[in-house]
Amino acid sequence: MANDKNVSTQVVDKELLKQQRQAKRAEKKAAFANTKFGKNWNQFKGASFSKLQNLARVIVFPIAVLPIAGLFLGIGGGFSAAAVSGNWGDGWVNFFNIMKSIGDVVFACLGVLFCTSVAFGFAKQSKGVAAVSAFIAYVVMSATMMALFLPTTNTAGDAVVQFDPWKLAGDNGLISVGTNKGMLKSVLGISPTLDLSVLGGIVVGWLMSIVHNKTYNIKVPRVLGFFGGEKFVPIAGFFLGVISGIALFFIWPGFLQLLYLIGTGLGSLMGVGGQEEYSRTAGALVAMFFGITERLLIPMGLHHVQYTPFWYTSAGGEWLTPVIDANNVITGWTMTSGAYPIFFEQMKWMGGNGWEMTDEAYRILEANDVWFKNFSDQLIQVGDTWKIAFNRTTNEVGTMFMSGRFAFMQYGYPFGAAAMIMLSKPENRKQSSGILISAAATSFLTGITEPILFSFLFVAPMLYLFDAFMAGISFMMAYLLNVTVGQGFAAGFIDWIFFGVIPGFSSGVATQGAPGYTIFGAWAGRTGALWIPIYGLAIMSPAYFFGFWAIIKAKDYKTPGREEVGEESVATQALKASLAKGTKAESQTAEKLLKALGGKANIIDIDHNKTELIIEVKDASKVSEGVVKTTGSKAMKVEG
Structure with missing residues (x-):
């Protein structure tokens, strides 16, 4: 009995101490709130939170169309890439390209869609006028930036820019250089210009709503009466576009160049495409950093600039592509740079019984000591010729900056969506389930993540940071497991099948390949495709479900379905x-x-x-x- 009393007393004491600590924290919080700084801080925090909630409410219009557009874009893009690599024929290629183009137009116009939606939502009166004026501001801003580049055609017939203080188009001002680096874009047919994407659209739309709310009922002299009131708002939007375009022309390229340098530096740090030995620990950390930063940059549209050096330049590796004559004999080699072109060249030559090559072609291969030779499964002399077979894709060159996307997009986001659905209010669950399930399905099937990402991005910033961290973990795991699944369009189930499973287990090629190409054996396939659902379900799924659940509950985030609603008052x-x-x-x-x-x-x-x-x-x-x-x-x- 005495022991029971002691246990009871200890429990009471612990509970009392807990209450005392809570009371002290509440007292400190109240004291801080009564200070001048505390009052200002609470007022700022409350206003900021209110604005974020309002922002989440007004962007629901473009978000609603993203799942269906994503399915068109993902299915069209994924199957068109598979149709090209598999030689399905022009009919199928054209059909899927049409699907891709229909879906792509929505994602290509995300900036202006968010711009008009934000202006429409934040306008106090005449919301349609605000939306049209925001569209004018965005178009004029894009055109102003284009005009400042002074685009023209040089004597060689190349499209060039004459004014490029940040050297986005290279030393020779070639527009194609800036486009290939992901820095110069076409926006609503305006090219070349800078694409500010979602974040830029939100900022311009918000500024337009402020201008609209201050000018929609403006009084002007009688002689200018036609331009008064609501008609003045589009005029103000025009000048807002001009001012924004001039300012961003000189500011935004700095971010683009910085990200491009970071990307190139990461490639150099890894020694990607080089001959020297590299550290797998350093490689894993670089892969993780790449995954985190890519997710963090999506709202600004800067992720394209971040991965472009890896995908399309020598920062992502160099690989010798065979030159084949009419007799199917390799007569020489050409250098292919960048992860994306390398991957598709590897896909083209992987498998089969090998190709013969001339002595000259072999001497070139031997002298360069490149990845193609290092990872060749067969290199034997037959008479006066040499024969080579290539049985797998590579991690360090080709897929290191692709493979990490699959697990969290296919197995993380759907479980994050499940957590949001389960935490939604019962009366809202049916409505929230509709958009979240379709967004999760789009992410799983096609790898298009904007629908699910934008459902929580602006109302739950901690979820956004958690998502970026888990993306980094996914890239690190793919690297450590030597997963070499590439992507034709995006990292969805469709691409996983066509660029992971099929080349990983296709007939006619020995599965084992080069020794040690996957650290846990050959059963996962030449591409390691089976590791994706394994660590996806074992790590990504529970992490996203319980992570989303805990953060939403702790922060009381108003994710879809958790808004305070009831019968109309x-x-x-x-x-x-x-x-x-x-x-x-x-x-x-x-x-x-x-x-x-x-x-x-x-x-x-x-x-x-x-x-x-x-x-x-x-x-x-x-x-x-x-x-x-x-x-x-x-x-x-x-x-x-």
Whole structure:
């Protein structure tokens, strides 16, 4: 009995200490909140959180179309690449290219779609005017940047830029150089220009909404009366585009060049494509860093610049491509640079019983001591010729900066979506499940991740950081396991089958290949394709599910389906009725609600969604919650 009492006393003491610690933390928090800095900080935090919530609400329009566009883009892109490499015929190639083009137009216009959506959502009145004006601002901004490049054609017939202070197009100003590096783009047919993608679109749309809210009812002299009011907003949008274009022309390329240098530096650090020995520890860390930074740069559209050095330049490796004559004899070699071209060359020559080559071709191969020779399974002399067979893709050259995408896109995101669905409110679960399941399916099948990423990016920043970290883990695991699955378009299930499983287990080639090409044996295939679902389900799936669950619960993030909703309140109905010139009783209810909120002078902004009236006030102390509830509102939530 004495022992039981001691245990009980210890439990009580621990609980008491816990309560005391909580009370002290609450006391410190209250004391901080009463300081000038604390008040300003809480006000800033509340306003920022409110703006982020509003942002998440207004970008729902472009997000809604992403899953279906992603399926078209992913299926079309994945199967068109497979059709080309598998020689399916022009008919199939053209069919899938059409699908790809239809889906690609949405993703190519993400910047302007988010721009118009944000301006539409944040506008207080005349939302359509704000959206059109934002479109004008975005187009003018892109055209201004293009004009500043002073594009022309040189005497050799090459498209060049005459003014390029950041050397995006190289020393000779060739537009093709800037395009191949991922720095110069075509935006809505405006080329060459800079593509600011989603983040740029959001910023321009937000600025346009501010300009719109200050100018939509502007008064102008009578002689200029036609340009007053709402008609002034597109004019303001035009000049906003000019100013933004000039500023970003000189600022944005700095970020592009920095990322390109980082990418090239990582390739040099790894010794990719070189002859020297490399450290697998260093390689694993580089792969992890690559995965993390790629995810972090997606909202700004800068991830294209980050991976371009690896995919299309010697930073991603160099590989000798055989030159074949009419008799199927290798007569020489050409140098192929960049992970993406190398991978498809490897796919082209992998398998078979080998190709004969001339003595001269062999001497070139022997003198260069390159990856092709190092990883050849057969190199034997037959009479006066040499014979070579190539039985697998390589990790360090070709797929190191591709293979890590598959596991978290196929097995991480769907389980993250499952966590968000399970944490959604029961009354919202059906609606949230629709968009999240379609987004997860798009990610799994095609590797298009924007639909699922944008569902939580702006409302749950910690989830975004967690996602980037797990992407890094996925790249590191793929590297350590020697997974060599490449991608024709994106890292979905379709590409995994065509560029991982089929070449990994196709008939006619010995599975073993070169000794040690996969550290756990030959059973995973020449490409190590089977490791992806194994570590995907063992590591990525539980990490994403429980990670998303814990972070959402801890931070109370309003991910899809967790918004405060219920039946439409009488207050919302009354406001709608008064705006629509409803009955006298409804107008009186609206007037009563207005007074309870501190009067018209206390209201900064009014908005609503399907079930909530969202009101931003200057002074919350002037709001009478009791009177508000008498208007029929079931609940009231104060933030900030």
